[in-house]
Amino acid sequence: MSGNPYQDDRGNNDASITKPGGQSRMTPGTSTQTGGRKEQHTGDAFLIGDSMTGGYGKGPDILHDCTIAVNKGEIAVIVGPNGAGKSTAMKAVFGMLDVRSGSVWLDGEDITDLSPQDRVGRGMGFVPQTQNIFTSLTVEENLEMGAFIRRDDFSDTMAQVYELFPILKDKRKQAAGELSGGQRQQVAVGRALMTKPKVLLLDEPTAGVSPIVMDELFDRIIEVARTGIPILMVEQNARQALEIADKGYVLVQGANAHTGTGKELLADADVRKSFLGG
Ligand SMILES: Nc1ncnc2c1ncn2[C@@H]1O[C@H](COP(=O)(O)OP(=O)(O)OP(=O)(O)O)[C@@H](O)[C@H]1O
Ligand SMILES: [Mg+2]
Numbered sequence: 001m002s003g004n005p006y007q008d009d010r011g012n013n014d015a016s017i018t019k020p021g022g023q024s025r026m027t028p029g030t031s032t033q034t035g036g037r038k039e040q041h042t043g044d045a046f047l048i049g050d051s052m053t054g055g056y057g058k059g060p061d062i063l064h065d066c067t068i069a070v071n072k073g074e075i076a077v078i079v080g081p082n083g084a085g086k087s088t089a090m091k092a093v094f095g096m097l098d099v100r101s102g103s104v105w106l107d108g109e110d111i112t113d114l115s116p117q118d119r120v121g122r123g124m125g126f127v128p129q130t131q132n133i134f135t136s137l138t139v140e141e142n143l144e145m146g147a148f149i150r151r152d153d154f155s156d157t158m159a160q161v162y163e164l165f166p167i168l169k170d171k172r173k174q175a176a177g178e179l180s181g182g183q184r185q186q187v188a189v190g191r192a193l194m195t196k197p198k199v200l201l202l203d204e205p206t207a208g209v210s211p212i213v214m215d216e217l218f219d220r221i222i223e224v225a226r227t228g229i230p231i232l233m234v235e236q237n238a239r240q241a242l243e244i245a246d247k248g249y250v251l252v253q254g255a256n257a258h259t260g261t262g263k264e265l266l267a268d269a270d271v272r273k274s275f276l277g278g
Pocket of ligand 2: 086087088129203
């Protein structure tokens with residue numbers, strides 16, 4: 001994508017922004033899983049964590065042949081029980097975890113060996129589940145920190161973040177640690193947007209907020225996706241998240257248990273019974 005992905009194509013959720021076909025590169029994501037599980041069909045996705053296996057340091061494997069991906073113009077959601085490895089899968093995609101096998105692909109390039117910093121340089125924005133803001137800095141300073149890799153004028157991007165999250169403009173001189181949970185999450189997402197990412201990874205962006213604030217945050221996330229930034233996010237509010245998901249992944253014990261469109265997963269009897277409360 002050229003220019004400013006956050007500024008351009010506002011509201012454009014059209015298939016024309018997807019990558020043109022006809023590439024001759026090696027295609028990731030074509031491995032067939034055993035045990036009757038579905039193939040993941042991630043071959044041409046914009047961001048792919050493909051068949052990732054690995055854990056922390058010298059510890060046991062947490063991820064087992066885990067595949068997650070997001071297409072351009074789409075929202076992909078990862079759900080699953082506590083401790084399933086959702087955050088670990090996100091960290092693996094961001095390069096915070098060495099995968100023993102498997103690979104990570106961004107816009108058709110193998111980035112498995114890149115550091116997290118280099119992945120940010122390539123256009124990955126990551127909002128971790130915890131400690132995702134600088135609490136002692138002001139809201140505005142947090143956004144400025146987000147722009148650390150930029151050498152250009154980022155005032156336009158900051159104006160766009162304030163347009164997306166007006167409350168942050170009102171509170172821009174306040175310490176981020178004094179904000180409500182929902183407002184802090186807006187700071188965290190805003191900070192990630194300051195790099196003008198080509199893809200956004202959000203780990204539980206609605207954790208600990210009220211249902212009303214959750215709905216608002218989801219609306220803003222949809223708005224960001226419509227600007228042309230694909231979003232891969234982990235959510236504990238599974239039902240609501242799958243309602244807005246183009247693609248959904250249910251992870252269980254570090255492995256793909258169910259994959260489908262959000263609608264398919266919401267309609268799947270197994271998924272409903274085991275993960276959505278019936
Ligand atoms: N830094 C770490 N070092 C070692 N093990 C870890 C680390 N972080 C997580 N784990 C282990 O990895 C497993 C998966 O944890 P992870 O945080 O990825 O789960 P999750 O699906 O994100 O859970 P939650 O819904 O609670 O956020 C757990 O067994 C956890 O104890
Ligand atoms: Mg987690």
